[in-house]
Amino acid sequence: MPGYENDKDALLKRLARIEGQVRGIERMVDEDRYCIEVLDQVSAVNKALEKVALSLFREHLDHCVVNAVRSDADGGRAKLDEAALAIERLVKS
Amino acid sequence: MPGYENDKDALLKRLARIEGQVRGIERMVDEDRYCIEVLDQVSAVNKALEKVALSLFREHLDHCVVNAVRSDADGGRAKLDEAALAIERLVKS
Amino acid sequence: MPGYENDKDALLKRLARIEGQVRGIERMVDEDRYCIEVLDQVSAVNKALEKVALSLFREHLDHCVVNAVRSDADGGRAKLDEAALAIERLVKS
Amino acid sequence: MPGYENDKDALLKRLARIEGQVRGIERMVDEDRYCIEVLDQVSAVNKALEKVALSLFREHLDHCVVNAVRSDADGGRAKLDEAALAIERLVKS
Numbered sequence: 001m002p003g004y005e006n007d008k009d010a011l012l013k014r015l016a017r018i019e020g021q022v023r024g025i026e027r028m029v030d031e032d033r034y035c036i037e038v039l040d041q042v043s044a045v046n047k048a049l050e051k052v053a054l055s056l057f058r059e060h061l062d063h064c065v066v067n068a069v070r071s072d073a074d075g076g077r078a079k080l081d082e083a084a085l086a087i088e089r090l091v092k093s
Numbered sequence: 094m095p096g097y098e099n100d101k102d103a104l105l106k107r108l109a110r111i112e113g114q115v116r117g118i119e120r121m122v123d124e125d126r127y128c129i130e131v132l133d134q135v136s137a138v139n140k141a142l143e144k145v146a147l148s149l150f151r152e153h154l155d156h157c158v159v160n161a162v163r164s165d166a167d168g169g170r171a172k173l174d175e176a177a178l179a180i181e182r183l184v185k186s
Numbered sequence: 187m188p189g190y191e192n193d194k195d196a197l198l199k200r201l202a203r204i205e206g207q208v209r210g211i212e213r214m215v216d217e218d219r220y221c222i223e224v225l226d227q228v229s230a231v232n233k234a235l236e237k238v239a240l241s242l243f244r245e246h247l248d249h250c251v252v253n254a255v256r257s258d259a260d261g262g263r264a265k266l267d268e269a270a271l272a273i274e275r276l277v278k279s
Numbered sequence: 280m281p282g283y284e285n286d287k288d289a290l291l292k293r294l295a296r297i298e299g300q301v302r303g304i305e306r307m308v309d310e311d312r313y314c315i316e317v318l319d320q321v322s323a324v325n326k327a328l329e330k331v332a333l334s335l336f337r338e339h340l341d342h343c344v345v346n347a348v349r350s351d352a353d354g355g356r357a358k359l360d361e362a363a364l365a366i367e368r369l370v371k372s
Binding site: 001002003004005008011012015016018019022023025026029030032033034035036038039040042043044045046047049050052053056057059060064082083086089090093 | 094095096097098101104105108109111112115116118119122123125126127128129131132133135136137138139140142143145146149150152153157175176179182183186
């Protein structure tokens with residue numbers, strides 16, 4: 001089971017809302033809305049996605065990583081390295 | 094006409110692809126895919142949105158701002174301030 | 187004259203404070219302070235530098251770019267492109 | 280001992296270099312250098328600090344967090360929460 005198992009419904013709702021926001025941006029572009037308004041909506045989606053990323057990361061540490069470290073030190077360390085690299089990709093994104 | 098007028102089709106295509114990526118993340122969550130894979134997809138969408146934001150900004154400067162500054166110095170300055178504040182919101186997002 | 191000419195003293199003060207914060211981080215590391223405390227100081231310096239970057243950018247638009255666009259449309263457009271590329275480097279940093 | 284213990288010298292060297300870069304920016308401002316050049320140096324320092332932050336984080340997970348989780352599950356979970364919150368502050372910075 002993934003780390004987000006317990007919050008799966010809430011996570012799916014957040015993603016559906018983000019999908020709706022992206023569709024809203026497409027509509028704005030289609031209607032020739034002002035650049036800055038469009039840009040602000042893109043920033044808003046970015047912020048929402050970042051929150052999703054951080055909560056995914058937190059659940060991952062709290063469940064998958066804790067379990068891996070407890071059952072096997074080496075496997076745990078590999079999981080931590082993997083998590084650190086994923087955060088690197090997020091920060092650089 | 095907004096600054097992205099000439100690239101409207103390309104912009105809509107990019108946004109449609111991003112919408113599809115978000116839907117892909119929902120599917121991954123629905124299928125209980127591994128946290129890190131989901132997180133990496135979120136980082137990828139973030140990166141794609143950032144590119145959209147930067148190109149919106151660039152077109153805005155190149156068209157709306159140039160025109161405003163040329164037709165009226167004060168109006169142009171107001172447009173530049175507005176653009177600087179939008180970038181601030183993007184950087185902080 | 188650069189766009190930050192009028193705020194040069196304030197800008198130098200902010201940079202001197204940031205330099206002091208970096209020295210503070212070196213001291214913390216030297217004293218074996220707890221990783222999370224060090225990390226939080228790094229985040230604080232990052233935030234301070236971002237503010238400096240955004241205000242440099244704003245002054246640049248307000249002075250150098252406005253003047254360039256007003257005195258020469260082509261030169262102005264080149265300055266705006268240059269500014270958009272600098273923001274791209276900041277956002278990706 | 281902090282997680283960065285084994286890399287302390289390298290870390291101090293990187294921080295000293297960053298301090299020098301900040302001093303370099305002060306000098307540039309003092310000499311009225313062009314806004315975009317100054318801005319690019321600020322972006323470069325930001326990037327360097329981010330690398331320091333990510334390597335601090337990685338060492339912290341690899342040492343402090345692994346040890347905490349292995350010696351005590353609850354203490355380990357607290358350490359992971361603390362690490363997740365520190366990353367949140369970094370990402371938002």
